[in-house]
Amino acid sequence: MHAVIIAVGDELTSGAVVDTNSAYLAARLGELGIETVRHETVGDDVPALIEAISRAAAQAELVIITGGLGPTPDDLTRQALASALGTKLVEDPRQARRIEEFFSRRGRQMKPSNRAQALVPRGAEAIDNDCGTAPGLTATVGKARLFVLPGPPHEMRQMFTLRVLPELSAETALATRLVHTFGAGESDVAEAIADLMDRRANPRLGTTAQAGVVTVRITARGPDAQAAERLAEKTAELVRARLGELAFGADGETLPAVVGSLLRSAGQTLAVAESCTGGLLGALLTETPGASEYFLGGVVAYANEAKACLLDVPQEMLLAHGAVSEPVAEHMAAGARRCFGAEWGIGLTGIAGPTGGSKEKPLGLVYIAVAGPRAGAVHRHVFPGTREVVRRRAALAALNHLRLALKRP
Secondary structure, three states, X not given: OEEEEEEEOHHHHOXXXXXXXXXXXXXXXXXXXXXXXXXXXXXXXXXXXXXXXXXXXXXXXXXXXXXXXXXOOOOOHHHHHHHHHOOOEEEOHHHHHHHHHHXXXXXXXXXXXXXXXXXXXXXXXXXXOOOOOOOEEEEEEOOEEEEEEOOOHHHHHHHHHHHHHHXXXXXXXXXXXXXXXXXXXXXXXXXXXXXXXXXXXXXEEEEEEEOOEEEEEEEEEEOOHHXXXXXXXXXHHHHHHHHHHHEEEEOOOOHHHXXXXXXXXXXXXXXXXXXXXXXXXXXXXXXXXXXXXXXXXXXXXXXXXXXXXXXXXXXXXXXXXXXOOHHHHHHHHHHHHHHXXXXXXXXEXXXXXXXXXXXXXXXXXXXXXXXXXXXXXXXEEEOOOOHHHHHHHHHHHHHHHHHHHHHOO
């Protein structure tokens, strides 16, 4: 099934308000395996809306429109839909009563203009609004099923979740699996599974990337839920086998939680020493409930004096190599282990930017040291992006290096 999403309102076409509804709907439809082929933004203009509805209905089996259902003269989506259907607007008595009750429950008098919200194109059906006055609408235009939802995001999301989503979900049996990876770019991950990513195939695979984490989304269809689940899981197993050590988790699993589980299973503990990440690594580790079982603590040693005083990094080493260097990261990791009495230590130092880089030490340069019971290693990275992106990618990369070290015999 393909979908077109139309957002309605002069405030959107003028740029006064940013359309968040279309992004939300496309993401939710994607979870159902419904591909959104086009987003369109249309002003409060009946001819333009009629044209957009007709074009969308000819292109896709599902059309979702948001906005233009209010009580003011510039709310024209009802009129446009009636014209597209070649029919008239008629009052829905049940919706008129519901709107009146909405106001009476709040001790307010309904204005005559609000009654216009109970008008429904003949042949269409109203959709109850559980948190506002404007009912939604649903109709069939040509080969397309069409839903019209309110513009306010909280009303739109609730109506979609409670009233529209169950109908769409009932039309096909779908199952989704996510495989999360770290350590390779999105293009590298996609190349490794390229033969599985045929857009016409079942299941359908796609990739997304965020802060270094590349996720493979698997959406499978089947004659029933069990068949779809089996196909999705079988494909997820194949993806994990193809990607090997790059794959760290599935579905709702996060990299900090996976690392925590490995530490817990091994009965081992961790301490960290951070410079450029400023405590972000510790914050990620403690997002997982029960992290105190394996995470003992951390040191944010931003200044050279703190590195020397708290982590025993030699002053002569700082002078000879600089704070952002392999030997300093190595000493920070060892100092964290020693300070907290942990089996594992991470040392992290770098240049997050936007200033401070040089030809020898560019912006985004980060050294990550992992020290453990058997041995240690230092990893050099140059991360692109803003200061925020560099810091987050550095913290996640540190966790990934520890994950790989924990999995090795």
